[in-house]
Amino acid sequence: MKLLKVHGSGNDFFLLDKMESGSRLNEVNLIKLAKTICDRHSGLHGGADGLLVVLPAEHQAALAKMRVINADGSEASMCGNGLRTVARYVAGKAQIGDDQGFQIQTMYADLQVKAASELAQNVPAYEVEISPVSFSATDIGMHVGQQSLFNGLIPALSETIKFSAVAVPNPHLVAFVDDKILAGDKLVEIATYLNGHNSFFPDGVNVSFINVKSARQIFVRTFERGVGLTSACGTAMSASSLIFVLQQLKEKGFEKMLEVYNPGGMVKTIVHQRQDGTYWISLIGNATVTANVVLDEKAALTGNFSEVVWQETGEEKQYQRFITSLKK
Ligand SMILES: N[C@@H](CCC[C@H](N)C(=O)O)C(=O)O
Numbered sequence: 001m002k003l004l005k006v007h008g009s010g011n012d013f014f015l016l017d018k019m020e021s022g023s024r025l026n027e028v029n030l031i032k033l034a035k036t037i038c039d040r041h042s043g044l045h046g047g048a049d050g051l052l053v054v055l056p057a058e059h060q061a062a063l064a065k066m067r068v069i070n071a072d073g074s075e076a077s078m079c080g081n082g083l084r085t086v087a088r089y090v091a092g093k094a095q096i097g098d099d100q101g102f103q104i105q106t107m108y109a110d111l112q113v114k115a116a117s118e119l120a121q122n123v124p125a126y127e128v129e130i131s132p133v134s135f136s137a138t139d140i141g142m143h144v145g146q147q148s149l150f151n152g153l154i155p156a157l158s159e160t161i162k163f164s165a166v167a168v169p170n171p172h173l174v175a176f177v178d179d180k181i182l183a184g185d186k187l188v189e190i191a192t193y194l195n196g197h198n199s200f201f202p203d204g205v206n207v208s209f210i211n212v213k214s215a216r217q218i219f220v221r222t223f224e225r226g227v228g229l230t231s232a233c234g235t236a237m238s239a240s241s242l243i244f245v246l247q248q249l250k251e252k253g254f255e256k257m258l259e260v261y262n263p264g265g266m267v268k269t270i271v272h273q274r275q276d277g278t279y280w281i282s283l284i285g286n287a288t289v290t291a292n293v294v295l296d297e298k299a300a301l302t303g304n305f306s307e308v309v310w311q312e313t314g315e316e317k318q319y320q321r322f323i324t325s326l327k328k
Pocket residue numbers: 011068070075076077078079080081082170171206224225226227232233234235236
């Protein structure tokens with residue numbers, strides 16, 4: 001079986017192309033594989049945040065389908081950072097030119113993707129559509145006694161931190177916080193509670209704290225459902241950008257490029273509003289392939305990685321240069 005190790009802003013994944021890998025894994029074994037190779041302690045080369053599965057598209061409009069399996073084996077409806085890497089992989093395979101957009105099928109929508117200009121020298125980047133957006137409690141899987149939550153309190157979580165909830169379409173709960181709260185334990189405390197047995201979000205939720213740096217720059221730290229604290233979460237940064245525009249920038253925030261910093265790097269976002277009033281977000285960031293991996297499927301399922309062939313691509317060195325430049 002062949003895999004790629006990829007990342008977007010340090011949010012790292014194994015990428016499995018079911019059409020190419022020779023893998024005949026059934027559903028049960030696919031989940032087992034994700035849990036086994038992604039485990040941060042006993043997994044493959046330090047594990048990963050999830051497994052991205054590339055499949056044939058079910059509609060003609062899309063070139064491929066992406067499924068996202070979190071490290072804990074749960075399935076997510078979308079993954080923004082992962083979609084950029086899948087877009088790069090599919091474009092390479094189908095020999096799509098850099099100026100040509102195409103679509104990738106995800107759980108709820110066919111999403112537009114396209115190569116973007118390099119984020120830095122030799123750091124390939126992709127731009128992906130984040131959509132559909134909903135503020136409805138039903139779509140978010142939220143039970144807080146109201147139909148939506150927009151800069152509101154959930155007193156059982158905090159008496160002071162105000163939250164907004166949005167599905168893009170995976171569920172997100174975001175809050176603006178100051179430097180002190182951003183650096184503290186509150187995010188992990190609240191997110192751990194909401195991703196355990198609880199009545200507010202019985203299916204869990206991705207929780208992010210946003211720290212505003214300027215009218216064009218925010219910092220986002222995320223605790224992901226099914227994973228834990230990650231270096232970055234693409235859909236969370238998109239959801240945070242949308243809430244930032246709606247609550248703080250208002251009309252002048254639409255169609256403007258924002259920089260979203262995160263513990264693993266930086267992406268750019270643009271918040272759009274369609275004629276019918278609905279929103280979508282462009283997410284632009286690195287799509288880095290760090291290694292080509294070959295392993296025996298049966299051995300991988302049992303967590304035996306002794307015979308794995310792991311070949312670094314050299315791309316990570318360039319990405320680390322980009323990170324260093326951000327710190328200057
Ligand atoms: N890291 C992803 C989001 C992955 C799914 C998430 N953990 C969920 O369960 O909704 C991203 O970049 O968007």
